[in-house]
Amino acid sequence: VVEWFKRRRPRPAAAALRSRDEIVVTKLDLHEFTPGPTVFLAKAAYVQLTLFENLSRVVSIAPTAEAKASIAIAAQASLAKHRSLYGELERLGVDAGAAMEEHRAAADRFQRLTLGADWTEAALTNYLAAGFLDETYAALSAGLLGDLKTRARAILLTDRRDDAMVALLAEAMESNPRLAPRLAMWGRRVLGDTMLLARDALEFGEDHRRSAAIIEPAFTELIAEHTRRMDRLGLAA
């Protein structure tokens, strides 16, 4: 059992005070847990493809043309990240498709478990998971070498362009008071599944005690960002 996974979530207050530009989490460094570049990029590229697939599904089931258009912006951002990471895989000279195929299991499992009952749950899944996973992979990119480190980090931390989607979710909750409690519950469930997928990105060493000592505080930060995202929607994490 990995201890950090059971860690309590931090209080929302501190996270809410931070402005978007000085998010501590983007300084996180998980370089001791970075797999080799092929595995890193294959998993990262497939995760972004999965986020894109899920957002596309939200586009399809969104009720209005305007909602579709707003969500499409976020879908495009995930797709662009996927394409860039895929391009990095090709630069390495590996068979990018085969590499993703080998490392898709955790993302496929995540996808099955987080479809959601309607477009609001599916949109929330993507908002929460995309942020968490981008930040986890960015923290891991510290362990890559040379230019790839810089490029991968820049790709992963590119703006998700999900403001319009988040505004839509806020509107939906405003016009339906029963929605917020349901989404709050859904958000907690998504956190669990997202953490499992984030964990899949890490390569653990032999010394479990030492690993835990580094990962625990890192995930505390990542979870604080999750809380901040929930706060932004007025949801209790």
Add this chain to the structure above:
Amino acid sequence: VVEWFKRRRPRPAAAALRSRDEIVVTKLDLHEFTPGPTVFLAKAAYVQLTLFENLSRVVSIAPTAEAKASIAIAAQASLAKHRSLYGELERLGVDAGAAMEEHRAAADRFQRLTLGADWTEAALTNYLAAGFLDETYAALSAGLLGDLKTRARAILLTDRRDDAMVALLAEAMESNPRLAPRLAMWGRRVLGDTMLLARDALEFGEDHRRSAAIIEPAFTELIAEHTRRMDRLGLAA
């Protein structure tokens, strides 16, 4: 009854001889049938959004990570067209979401009818319909005014980036001999539904005889391009 819709398809030979760079159809001019800029852009933007939705669905149901990645390239191209056309709507100062909402019926109908039974049919739908619709809207853009004419045309005729998807379809047919006849039939059905959707983009005047005299030869060209796309896959149109 609109006559051109019943027109016979031209022979494939002539179309196959043309190189991609000198496609006659991109010189088509349907300016007499161009609706006002808001209606034109609303329909065009929603059609591209629909093509994106459908391609995203193909990404989701494609069997391998490599296939997903290849189809995602084409999906990205549709999405980029949607975003650009949506941006043009906003430039006009209209409520872009509401405008698309008002004009989505024909595209929604098209989507319902052309889902296909598996990823190969869905991919073929998109390959065939996207080309036909891009070219129809490009021909209609001749009736727009000022810079919008140039920009809309450039957006619509941007490369679809579907080479990798088409290669996948060709591979699938090679490894399963029973697939080609099924896809040939599906392609014919898609042509009918696509023509209905293309027709929805046109605004007809009072003089039906005159309309038919212009539209007939234009659609002959558009259908010749459809035949060229079928040829490219080794399918009889």
